[in-house]
Structure formats: C-alpha cells, structure tokens
Amino acid sequence: MSLVADELIQFSSVLRIAYNLLAGRNYLKRKKFREKEKLVAVTLPFSDLAFAADTIPVFPIRMQQFEISKYLTYLGSASSIFGWNTVSNFLGFIRNLGIKEVSKIVDDIIEDVIDVINKKYNQMYDIGIENGISSDFCYGLKSLVGMHISKGSNVDACLNVTIRCSAYNKYLESLKAINQGPKQIWVDIPPRNIGNAIELLTDNISNAIKDFEDLTGNTITDNQLRDHFKIGNQVKRSYKNIIYDISASDFYPCNPATFSEIMALLSITFQDYNSNATRYRDNIVSLEKEMRERIRKGIGMDVSKMPRIFVTPMFGGWEPKSHEIIYELGGRALYADWELLQLLEEIPTSNHSNPAEEYARFLMNATETGIGCDNDKLTDSYLRMARNLNVDGMVFFQLFGCHSISNCYTMLREKVRRELEIPTTAITFNKIGENVEQVKTRLGAFMEMFK
Amino acid sequence: MDDLNLLSDFSLFLKEKKQEGIKIVAYLAHDNIPEELLDAAGFFPLRMIFGGNDDLMDASHDYLPPSTCAFAQSCIGLFSTKPKAFRFLELVDYFIVSNHCVSDVCVSEVISKYFNISRLNFYVPYTKNESSMKYFKLELLDLKNKLEEIIETEISDEKLLKSINKYNQFKKVLLEVNELEILGSEKLKIIQKAMLYGPEFLPDLENNIRNLKNNPPSISETSKDVLLTGCSIFINDNMVELIEEGGGNIVFFDTWIGNHYYSQTIDENILKSEKSPLDLLVLRFKNNIYGDHSVPNYLEHKVSIIEDYYHSYKKKNGKRLGVINHIIKFCDHISLMSSFLKDSLQEKGIQVLNLERDYSRANRGQLSTRIEAYLEMMK
Numbered sequence: 009m010s011l012v013a014d015e016l017i018q019f020s021s022v023l024r025i026a027y028n029l030l031a032g033r034n035y036l037k038r039k040k041f042r043e044k045e046k047l048v049a050v051t052l053p054f055s056d057l058a059f060a061a062d063t064i065p066v067f068p069i070r071m072q073q074f075e076i077s078k079y080l081t082y083l084g085s086a087s088s089i090f091g092w093n094t095v096s097n098f099l100g101f102i103r104n105l106g107i108k109e110v111s112k113i114v115d116d117i118i119e120d121v122i123d124v125i126n127k128k129y130n131q132m133y134d135i136g137i138e139n140g141i142s143s144d145f146c147y148g149l150k151s152l153v154g155m156h157i158s159k160g161s162n163v164d165a166c167l168n169v170t171i172r173c174s175a176y177n178k179y180l181e182s183l184k185a186i187n188q189g190p191k192q193i194w195v196d197i198p199p200r201n202i203g204n205a206i207e208l209l210t211d212n213i214s215n216a217i218k219d220f221e222d223l224t225g226n227t228i229t230d231n232q233l234r235d236h237f238k239i240g241n242q243v244k245r246s247y248k249n250i251i252y253d254i255s256a257s258d259f260y261p262c263n264p265a266t267f268s269e270i271m272a273l274l275s276i277t278f279q280d281y282n283s284n285a286t287r288y289r290d291n292i293v294s295l296e297k298e299m300r301e302r303i304r305k306g307i308g309m310d311v312s313k314m315p316r317i318f319v320t321p322m323f324g325g326w327e328p329k330s331h332e333i334i335y336e337l338g339g340r341a342l343y344a345d346w347e348l349l350q351l352l353e354e355i356p357t358s359n360h361s362n363p364a365e366e367y368a369r370f371l372m373n374a375t376e377t378g379i380g381c382d383n384d385k386l387t388d389s390y391l392r393m394a395r396n397l398n399v400d401g402m403v404f405f406q407l408f409g410c411h412s413i414s415n416c417y418t419m420l421r422e423k424v425r426r427e428l429e430i431p432t433t434a435i436t437f438n439k440i441g442e443n444v445e446q447v448k449t450r451l452g453a454f455m456e457m458f459k
Numbered sequence: 460m461d462d463l464n465l466l467s468d469f470s471l472f473l474k475e476k477k478q479e480g481i482k483i484v485a486y487l488a489h490d491n492i493p494e495e496l497l498d499a500a501g502f503f504p505l506r507m508i509f510g511g512n513d514d515l516m517d518a519s520h521d522y523l524p525p526s527t528c529a530f531a532q533s534c535i536g537l538f539s540t541k542p543k544a545f546r547f548l549e550l551v552d553y554f555i556v557s558n559h560c561v562s563d564v565c566v567s568e569v570i571s572k573y574f575n576i577s578r579l580n581f582y583v584p585y586t587k588n589e590s591s592m593k594y595f596k597l598e599l600l601d602l603k604n605k606l607e608e609i610i611e612t613e614i615s616d617e618k619l620l621k622s623i624n625k626y627n628q629f630k631k632v633l634l635e636v637n638e639l640e641i642l643g644s645e646k647l648k649i650i651q652k653a654m655l656y657g658p659e660f661l662p663d664l665e666n667n668i669r670n671l672k673n674n675p676p677s678i679s680e681t682s683k684d685v686l687l688t689g690c691s692i693f694i695n696d697n698m699v700e701l702i703e704e705g706g707g708n709i710v711f712f713d714t715w716i717g718n719h720y721y722s723q724t725i726d727e728n729i730l731k732s733e734k735s736p737l738d739l740l741v742l743r744f745k746n747n748i749y750g751d752h753s754v755p756n757y758l759e760h761k762v763s764i765i766e767d768y769y770h771s772y773k774k775k776n777g778k779r780l781g782v783i784n785h786i787i788k789f790c791d792h793i794s795l796m797s798s799f800l801k802d803s804l805q806e807k808g809i810q811v812l813n814l815e816r817d818y819s820r821a822n823r824g825q826l827s828t829r830i831e832a833y834l835e836m837m838k
Contacts, residue, residue: 140798142815144526144789170585170754174560175791177585181754185799192755196591199558199582203597208590215588381582382556382568408526411791415523415565419572 032070061220147325233363258312264340268331350378510696529817643709
C-alpha cells in the first residue's frame with residue numbers, strides 16, 4: 009500500500025474529501041448542537057432536497073467515530089492554520105525525507121482511509137445482524153440498518169426515496185421502527201414514465217419540500233433549489249470529467265490502483281457531499297484540476313497497455329481489494345456506478361423552469377434509463393456504460409442477497425457476449441474481506457484472457 | 460394427492476377455456492393486479508399460487524441466483540421443468556410483469572423472455588397518497604389500452620363494472636370461509652381452489668359453505684389455534700399439514716391466499732355510485748392496506764389487524780391464539796419486517812413464531828420441531 013500512499017498525498021483534494029468523510033462526526037456535532045442545524049439521513053445520491061432546505065444531509069456512517077480520528081484531527085487542525093495544500097506538500101516532503109515515525113503516521117492516515125471505512129462498514133453489518141435483520145439481505149442493506157441502529161437517533165429526519173429494490177423500500181419503512189424520533193420524509197418515484205407521471209412525481213417532491221419546511225420552520229424557495237442544483241451540477245460535471253476524460257484515457261495522473269481508490273472514495277462520498285455541497289464542489293473541482301495538471305506535466309503512468317476492467321456494481325458492497333488485485337494482474341479497474349445509474353445527469357436551472365419539476369425529470373430519467381424498471385433496462389445501462397468507457401472486460405459483483413441488481417447477471421452476460429463481445433465474469437460477494445482469496449483466483453483466471 | 464387432483468381438474472378446466480378461445484394471462488400471486496380488467500377483456504386471470512420443491516428451485520438457477528425468493532425460484536422452475544401436473548402452464552398466452560417486489564419483476568421478466576410468453580406490464584406505486592392513486596389509475600389505463608389492442612375492441616365501462624361486481628360478490632362469499640369452524644387445511648383448500656378458479660367456482664363455493672355450516676366437521680379439542688401471517692401457503696405445499704401435525708390449527712389466514720384477497724371488497728353503495736369502474740379499482744387499491752407491497756405504514760396496519768383479531772379471538776374463546784409468521788426464504792418484504800413485527804406484537808403480549816423456510820424437503824424435520832416447540836409453549 010505504500011505506493012498507494014505515496015500517490016495519494018499528491019492530491020490534497022483527496023485528503024480533504026477523506027478527512028471530511030472520516031472526521032464527519034465532529035463536524036456534524038458542531039452543526040447539530042452549536043449551530044442548531046437539522047441533520048437528515050440520506051442514502052444513495054439523493055441529498056439534493058436536504059441541501060436545498062438548508063439542512064445537513066448525512067450518510068449515516070459518517071456519524072461514527074473512526075479509529076484514526078486522532079491523526080485526522082491533528083491534520084485537520086494543521087490544515088485550518090496552514091491550509092490544505094501546505095499540509096499536503098509538507099506530508100510529501102517528510103515522506104521523501106524518510107523520517108520513519110512521521111512517515112508511518114502519514115502512511116497510516118492514507119492507508120486507513122479506505123480500510124477504516126470498510127472496517128466500519130463491516131461493523132455496521134454485524135450490528136445490523138445482531139439486531140435482527142436477516143443475514144439473507146445484501147451487504148449494503150445490513151450495513152445501513154446497522155448504521156441507523158447505531159447512530160440513527162441523532163438525525164432529525166430521514167429522506168426516503170423509493171427505488172425499484174423492494175428490500176430497500178422496506179428498509180426505508182423500517183427506519184421509523186428502529187428510531188421513532190426522526191421525521192420520515194418520503195419521495196415515491198413512480199415506477200414508469202407513463203401519462204403524467206412526471207407531474208405526479210413533481211407533486212411528491214413538492215410534498216417532501218413542505219415536510220422539510222415543517223422540519224426547519226423555513227420556506228424553501230425555487231431559487232434555493234436552483235442554487236443547490238447549480239452546485240450539484242458542478243460536482244457532477246467534474247465527476248463525469250474524471251470518469252470519461254481521465255479514467256478512460258491512456259495516461260493516468262497516478263497508478264491505477266490509487267486512481268481506483270480515489271474513484272471508490274468519490275463513490276462513497278457522493279452520497280452526502282460530505283454534508284457540505286459547496287466545500288465538496290470545491291474539492292472535486294480541484295481534484296479534477298490536480299489530475300489534469302499532473303497529466304499535463306507528464307506525472308503519472310502510461311496505462312495504454314493495461315486493459316480497462318469495468319468493476320460494477322460496487323455501491324451496495326464490493327471487495328475493495330479487487331482494484332489492487334486487478335492492478336497487480338496488469339489491468340486497471342474502472343468504477344462508475346452513479347454515472348451508470350444516470351445519477352450524474354445535470355438538472356436544468358434556468359429561471360423560467362420549475363425546479364421541482366426539473367428534479368422530477370432527473371429522478372424519473374434515472375429510474376427509467378438508469379436503474380430501470382426491469383432487468384432489460386438495467387442491463388442496457390451496463391452496456392451503455394461499457395461502450396462509453398470503451399472497456400475491455402467487465403467484472404460483475406453479485407451480492408449475496410441482492411434481489412434487484414445481482415439478479416440481472418444472466419441477462420447481462422448474454423447481452424455483453426452478443427453485443428460487446430468482451431469477457432465478463434461474476435464474483436459473488438457477501439462481506440468485505442471474507443473471500444479475498446477467492447476473488448484473487450477468479451480475477452486471476454479472468455485477467456488471463458487479456459494476456 | 461388432493462392437490463394433484465385439484466391441478467388435474469384445473470388443467471382440464473383451463474383446456475376447455477382455451478378451446479373456447481379464451482386467452483390465459485398469468486401473474487405471480489399479487490394482490491394489486493386488476494383481475495376484473497382481465498376478466499372484462501375476456502381473458503382468464505391465472506394467479507401463480509403454486510408451491511415449490513428442490514427440483515423446481517434448482518431449475519431456476521440457470522436464470523437467477525439461489526438467493527432469490529424460494530417461491531419466485533419455483534415459479535421459474537415450473538416453466539423450465541414443466542412437471543406433468545403443471546402442463547397447463549403451456550396454455551399461458553400472456554405474463555404480467557409487475558413490481559409487487561423486485562423478485563416479481565425479475566421472475567416475470569425471465570418467464571416472459573426465456574419461455575416466449577408475451578409480456579404485459581402493470582406496475583404499482585409503493586406509497587399510498589393522492590399521487591400514487593393517480594399513478595395507479597395511469598397503470599390501469601395503460602393495461603386497459605394494451606388489452607384493447609389485443610382484443611381489438613373497447614372494454615366498455617359496463618363490462619368492467621359487471622366484472623367488478625362479479626369479483627366483489629365472489630370475495631364476499633369467500634369471506635364467509637373465514638368464519639367457518641373447520642380445520643385450517645380444509646379452509647385453505649377451499650380458498651386456494653376458489654382463488655385458482657375465480658368466480659366460476661362461486662356455486663361450488665356456496666355449496667361447500669352451506670354443507671360445512673350444516674355439518675361442521677369436528678376439530679380436535681387439544682389442537683392450538685393459530686393465526687398465519689406473512690407469506691402464503693401455496694397449492695402443493697405441506698406447511699399447513701406440518702402445523703397440524705405439530706398440534707396446531709390455523710383459524711385465520713392473514714396472507715395473500717386468504718384475508719388480503721377477500722377483504723378487498725367494495726361497499727355496495729359505492730358500487731352503485733356514479734364512480735367510473737377504473738376509479739372503483741383505484742379505491743380498492745387504496746383500501747388494500749394489509750398488502751405487504753406498500754410503504755410506509757404496512758407494519759402498523761399489520762400489527763393492528765393481528766392485534767384486533769387476537770383480542771377478539773381471546774374474548775370469544777377465552778384462550779390465547781398463536782401467531783406464525785411464515786417467511787419464505789429471501790422474501791424481501793416479509794423477511795425484512797419480520798423482526799420488527801415480532802417485537803411489536805410481543806410488546807403487546809402476543810407470542811410470535813417467525814418461521815423461515817424454503818421448499819427444500821430436507822428442512823421438514825427442523826420445521827416440525829420449531830412448530831411443536833412453539834405450540835408447546837402456548838399451553
């Protein structure tokens with residue numbers, strides 16, 4: 009991992025995003041208790057209404073105390089005095105000097121970012137099971153239940169957006185049984201775009217906005233919605249640029265394993281923008297700039313000979329060692345779940361548009377053409393993404409207990425073989441770290457096809 | 460054996476339907492499919508209410524992972540292995556893809572795609588508010604249009620109203636089965652047969668009820684009464700026998716095959732009102748509060764109906780009633796809410812057995828032990 013650490017500290021924006029992810033607890037405590045802001049639990053990238061309502065959206069795992077918070081607190085304090093770029097450069101400088109103790113701390117911080125999150129995910133998974141959720145459900149759901157059991161009572165509301173996964177929708181219903189305190193705010197997305205479904209979804213969004221107004225006691229104007237959508241659009245633009253212009257290109261600003269770690273970090277943090285949309289926008293925009301700058305200077309790695317392996321889905325749980333394994337086997341892992349699900353589409357913000365309606369169109373588009381109301385549509389999304397990224401192979405994580413996405417693999421394999429003619433493989437997944445050897449074997453066999 | 464006779468008779472019945480030129484529309488056992496609309500279009504609605512076994516589940520693994528709901532797996536297995544007793548499934552002309560749960564979507568899609576059965580869509584919103592009622596109507600209209608395209612004629616309001624009345628009457632009679640003091644297995648057989656044949660079974664149903672009222676069969680006094688909630692017991696499944704062998708007797712079927720279906724009646728005054736037939740179907744959807752599809756109040760409604768039934772039973776009979784929550788393995792809705800349901804009911808002093816199983820023969824012994832232990836505790 010030291011190579012990964014070396015690379016990561018070159019991107020100060022990554023440090024910032026990672027810091028905000030792991031040190032979220034203090035930030036959220038300050039917001040809730042000192043600034044009297046309302047915390048709203050969100051899952052999947054559906055935080056827009058919470059931001060527009062001036063509440064603090066939080067992906068519930070961020071309320072946890074993370075093991076390495078001591079270092080991060082120090083780093084955070086140093087950065088608040090010297091600025092992030094200075095701290096980042098300083099860390100790189102110390103590392104280059106080879107000062108062991110400090111160097112170890114630096115390594116720990118960077119290495120721990122992904123590892124610590126994953127450990128915490130596993131802890132949440134165990135809490136979920138200990139508290140009664142059947143082990144038959146997918147990793148993501150069990151972890152989410154654990155997160156709410158553990159810290160869900162700290163939030164003032166939960167923003168519940170229905171999707172095609174029935175287990176997910178039932179999990180959303182179960183939140184009020186787990187913690188009676190938080191207000192439950194619902195947005196039901198109609199399963200198909202038929203008739204005036206957009207109008208009906210707009211009504212549902214307007215009702216959710218009213219619920220937010222009740223929660224905060226403040227009116228939410230159209231301009232507030234537009235202002236947030238503008239920030240969200242900038243985030244999405246940079247995210248997309250990183251996916252298409254950089255991850256699909258032949259020269260990376262760092263080694264591919266590091267690059268995948270950054271993409272994994274973005275995937276996790278995109279769900280709540282680290283609870284501060286402007287700050288997150290600034291970080292992701294600067295991440296894109298940093299990457300481009302390095303590429304311009306020729307710092308990084310020529311990856312043109314490394315097959316592009318699209319690894320998906322990963323948002324509901326996947327083996328995080330897979331990108332390292334793929335890298336060691338001569339390939340590069342590409343992550344792009346949110347783009348695949350059409351959740352990186354921009355929302356029009358012109359003054360004469362109705363922002364609630366525009367948001368309805370955005371959600372409906374994701375439902376219809378991203379996640380899809382059936383597996384035929386969903387598999388088309390995988391194909392579209394694979395084509396757009398010009399991938400050489402696809403690794404499909406088949407989550408144990410996932411009845412929504414994992415179920416499409418048979419159909420997907422057929423379509424990929426017929427229409428893309430690229431190799432594909434499925435890897436079963438239950439819990440992080442549980443089957444790393446098996447993942448290695450499967451990926452080893454799979455990567456042989458590219459030699 | 461009885462189930463095989465039922466299936467054999469039903470097979471002949473369905474063949475006759477086909478010979479009369481009637482098209483068969485199948486769908487997974489789902490409480491929001493507007494069977495009245497299918498009936499009004501001249502189709503025969505065939506609800507997939509058949510239990511599974513190891514072979515059927517195994518056969519589905521070519522299409523879906525083994526961690527799919529055991530009932531859904533078995534439905535695929537029926538189409539893929541075509542067991543002799545289920546050859547009538549070859550007569551199916553259309554399959555409805557719906558989203559009662561995501562397994563419903565995936566399985567219906569697989570059946571339609573891989574077994575070459577034309578597909579119809581009918582999706583249901585998750586919440587119950589003004590917008591979702593309007594959306595449900597859009598789906599009804601969409602299905603109606605598709606059916607009209609197929610039959611090349613309009614489904615008149617009059618025809619649809621007639622079908623709504625027919626099914627309403629049928630459900631009202633079926634509701635009487637609830638009150639019969641007969642063995643649970645006998646009650647279930649009547650309900651299953653009625654739901655398989657539909658309103659054409661009405662004369663037989665009325666006869667059955669009359670006979671059973673006049674000559675009520677005796678039930679062992681030592682058996683312990685039980686309310687069954689959660690997943691349905693489907694045709695060709697031995698769960699009810701397991702419960703009875705363990706000393707229990709199901710007195711109330713709070714499941715799809717049972718109260719969820721026949722409690723969905725429309726008041727006569729409303730039927731006679733000026734409401735359009737589609738609005739009547741929307742109203743029925745709105746009133747279907749016990750179905751497990753909807754969020755966010757399913758759990759509250761479920762707890763409330765069980766609690767009400769429990770107390771009225773206790774008042775009438777002076778003894779406790781058991782509650783078995785039947786969970787078919789990997790069922791999203793019932794499984795996820797099971798621990799919450801159990802906790803909520805137990806807080807109210809109602810003992811619940813969460814009984815999870817698939818259709819494998821191997822777990823029969825274990826299930827019996829759990830049922831016996833639970834019923835023993837009720838002494």
